[in-house]
Amino acid sequence: MMQDPLTILILCTGNSARSIMGEAILNRVGQGRFRAFSAGSQPKGEPHPLALNLLAREGHDTAFARSKSWDEFAGPDAPALDLVITVCDSAAGETCPYWPGAPITAHWGIPDPAAATGTEAERALAFATAYAQLTRRALALAALPLATLDRAAQTAAIRAIGRLPE
Template identity: 60%
Template sequence: MADRVYNVLFLCTANSARSVLAEAILNQLGEGRFRAYSAGSQPRGTVNPYAINLLRNLGHDVSALRSKSWDEFAEPGAPVMDFVFTVCDSAANEACPVWPGRPATAHWGIPDPAAVTGSEAQIALAFDEAYRMLRRRIELFLALPISSIDHLALQEKLREIGKSGAGADNGAPADIAANG
């Protein structure tokens, strides 16, 4: 199991900001152990320029990022997902495709930075905050002993991560990573 690469799909309605941020973060932090993807129920067709800018400035590879439909991942020949996370409330309430296999799922709702209006600084701050929250949840996820935990316990841990404040010091309950 140590050599296994887990496939993770992050879903959001437009697939232009939050899900794309999560894809880039997990592909960097989980390199070699995880392969992240993102998609949307109603993809915008382009990735938000603030998301691209932020990721590029933080050293993420943005060359393969694109806004795409979740239908791509429900088709024959698509990668089989081990985990599927919704990162926006709209996508969490939509009827998702049936995913092949039995992926663990959870809702990790994050406020939409693309919905923020105001100055350039206010918008950039909203993207920074979304990135920080997603990164913290992904760090908690990466700390889980995935290969040695049963499916139901894993589902519960994933839901706990999604309910966490995911702040710099007040992430998920302390026992999530420690007790696996």
């Protein structure tokens, strides 16, 4: 069974947009039931400014936000993880480190808003779309009756969230 609060790591390659937004959203939606973190396999070194602006407009405190390596969560001092969620296809295909706690893994692919091109409005829309998709998935996770499910059912339900329609 998963611990309470549920310790979640959101992964992306650059840890500058989707994973940082996912961390903020899960911590809000979980209302104390989730303890979310984010990291990247090849962190950019700083959060994307459009991600930070969007989070601030949505009422999130962005003081937590920093781009960091997934190595911080693979060492002996790392928190035991219950769930590791990849949000980009490249991170999902990479060989991940050993995660303390033998967490459930799931892929919730979201198009990368940091790669969006076009006008400022078009780029902002890409971030808003990713934020909305992450919010829907976080709400679906929060609605799962995880305490009543065995590990196989938890895994199937959490992975199914990644296949929700956009």
